[in-house]
Amino acid sequence: MITSADPYAGSTAGGRALEPKTTKPIEACCSPVLESTLAEAEAAELAAAFKVIADPARLRLLSLIANAADGEVCACDLVAPLGRSQPTVSHHLSVLTGAGLLEREKRGRWAWYRVVPDRIEVLRAALAAPVPAAR
Amino acid sequence: MITSADPYAGSTAGGRALEPKTTKPIEACCSPVLESTLAEAEAAELAAAFKVIADPARLRLLSLIANAADGEVCACDLVAPLGRSQPTVSHHLSVLTGAGLLEREKRGRWAWYRVVPDRIEVLRAALAAPVPAAR
DNA sequence: CCCATACATTGACGGACGTCAATAGAACGC
DNA sequence: GCGTTCTATTGACGTCCGTCAATGTATGGG
Numbered sequence A, B: 001m002i003t004s005a006d007p008y009a010g011s012t013a014g015g016r017a018l019e020p021k022t023t024k025p026i027e028a029c030c031s032p033v034l035e036s037t038l039a040e041a042e043a044a045e046l047a048a049a050f051k052v053i054a055d056p057a058r059l060r061l062l063s064l065i066a067n068a069a070d071g072e073v074c075a076c077d078l079v080a081p082l083g084r085s086q087p088t089v090s091h092h093l094s095v096l097t098g099a100g101l102l103e104r105e106k107r108g109r110w111a112w113y114r115v116v117p118d119r120i121e122v123l124r125a126a127l128a129a130p131v132p133a134a135r
Numbered sequence C: 001c002c003c004a005t006a007c008a009t010t011g012a013c014g015g016a017c018g019t020c021a022a023t024a025g026a027a028c029g030c
Numbered sequence D: 001g002c003g004t005t006c007t008a009t010t011g012a013c014g015t016c017c018g019t020c021a022a023t024g025t026a027t028g029g030g
Helices: A040-053 A056-066 A086-098 A117-126 B040-053 B056-066 B086-098 B117-126
Strands: A072-074 A102-107 A110-115 B072-074 B102-107 B110-115
Touching: A040 A056, A040 A117, A040 B040, A040 B056, A056 A072, A056 A086, A056 A102, A056 A110, A056 B040, A086 A102, A086 A110, B040 B056, B040 B117, B056 B072, B056 B086, B056 B102, B056 B110, B086 B102, B086 B110
Parallel strands: none
Antiparallel strands: A072 A110, A102 A110, B072 B110, B102 B110
């Protein structure tokens, strides 16, 4: 007998949820990790957000686009620098856009991508050090 | 013919490297993602670092330990709140410690864990917004 | 000594995901 | 219309990894 009335907010980890598997956009879901105890649901959402940027290809895409001349890059100019196939690049761009880290604008035959700094700031904020309470 | 002498720093993504698979501690490896273009190696290292915290169990462990009374927690007090088996908790603590995000101190039969805020700051810094150059 | 407790390691299983080739879809020029 | 170009989707494959049961290792009490 471990817990009869589980005192821990959302500690169920064994039960697979089998959710619709939609790529939810990143949004501020929790206070900083070091500042308050995360419930399982909050942790899952934050972890999913970090998973989006926890990939070399996607990090490089972000940096390539963020450092472009006009702040935007045509998808056609990303395949070669990334050293991956066109479908793979398209896939990663889709993941980043789905998470809200990129904005997509279709102009003629081309798709132009821009970084959305605010969404990255959300991730950054989640890693903020807590203010030293009293002093 | 796309590239004869690859002009992109470390774009090889197809070739599996099959490295020793050691868990390298997190350390400042690159300038912020939005500030300069990441080479493949830098991106791989940063991605590996983010992967460490891109997991609900590990995020909860960090928050549980960071918010403990004395800034440290006995491993025995982490199994129940996490809602996972003891070996699983031990595994995650090992990953976090290996990455340098946690410090471990063995006292008698118990293992006490503390957060290393500096290492988390490294990750946070990687997401920093670039200074608006000129004004 | 022997047993109980705390933690780590091993091995196995199943799901998640990064990758590519092939194909489909959309937009443009002629 | 028709071919060309750019992008997205589909399907398949292999690897990575989070999880647990079982076992191993160490520490301490009686």
